[in-house]
Amino acid sequence: MNKVLYLLILFFLASTLAFSQVTNQSVKDESIKLELSKGSPLIGKTVLVFPSPSEYKSMGKDEDLKFLVDTINSYLSELGIEYVEYKRSLELSKKFESVYEEKKGETMSLAQLLAQDIKAPIYIEVDLNVKVEPYTKLKGWVLVDGMANLKAYDSSTARGLGTSQAGNRLVNNSSDQDKAKKVVLSYIAKKTLQDLLPKIEKYLVKGEKIEVKVIGLKGLKAVKDFSEFLSTLPGTQDSKRKSLSGDTAVFEVLYGGGIETFINDLADMSSTYPEYEKMNVDQSGNSVIISF
Structure with missing residues (x-):
């Protein structure tokens, strides 16, 4: 009986630890503040957020990528920055696919072609990697591991304005892994923008x-x-x-x-x-x- 009780206590402690990781992550997300400088040149501008060339093959099917881009767009909107919905940007990009193939040698990406068409002075290309693996220390639980890289460009010249990378991981019950992925991706979206937006502002404030x-x-x-x-x-x-x-x-x-x-x-x-x-x-x- 004592052995059974001991095992139950261990299970309870492990579960509490796993839940605390999710809770702590949410606190970390809330602690990130997204703010623009006073009179920011980004306010009212259109910023296109689009997959990087390495993501083109899966961009219409990758739900994690879609959620990340949608979340980034949501944060941009809260700051007074215009955006194009991810689904709409994919639809618009189809008319540039043949042009992109022709201009590959000129390092023209689909994002740049689309940004010029919609008159967005800035575009951001997104790379995302999300893995879900069994959490060996706790049966029926998984480890969600995410990493994203954002790169901002001037749409007229394709000049790089800055990069930002962020990652995070969570342990969660396997039955609720989609929710855990959204927590991870929301954190990543906020963290990368916190680092990237000041770099874009610095570029635009000069004109x-x-x-x-x-x-x-x-x-x-x-x-x-x-x-x-x-x-x-x-x-x-x-x-x-x-x-x-x-x-x-x-x-x-x-x-x-x-x-x-x-x-x-x-x-x-x-x-x-x-x-x-x-x-x-x-x-x-x-x-x-x-x-x-």
Whole structure:
């Protein structure tokens, strides 16, 4: 009888320890605070969260990946950042699959193509690994182990803005392992954003990099004149020519206020220059094409 009682006590202690791990995890999750800086340049911006290229084959079937992206989007929304629902982003990405195959050599990802199409200046690519294994110390229980890596990019240039990695593990009853996975993934979503968002803010506060392609410039003087015109726009912090071929020049402009402000200022200023009054403007993400 004493032996049976002893075994029951051990089982109770092991169960209590396992439950405490779940409880402690929830406390850790609640202790993570997601905040943007005052007047953050991210507020009102659209940020696309999308699987990394290594996840493309399983992205439509992986429920854990879907939950992680949905949770990240939920946190972004709470902060005043616009997002695209995961299901919708997968649907939209289908029209770019053939383009992606053509541009693989140019390191164009589906996320970048989609971000440019929906005019999202920033996109985040997600890698996720989740494992569920038997917990050998307790019969009928499992160990849930998750790890995610997030990478943020400027959609016009694919310039990396920062990375963030977080992982966590939980022991839980095997009959409730889906709930345990959600606890792990919610923690990971919050933890990675806590580290990544300040890096994106730091980049944006300096102004957004906008690629401006100008078609129809006749001669080097016209190229020089347009370069000077870009410098006169009120939000221009830096402007440089990246390439020149025939009548086409490509400029990189660092602009305070973002792409919408740039387009508005471009329209206002061009009306005061007779030679630029009839320019045509097309925008895709943080890329602008101007033609004469």
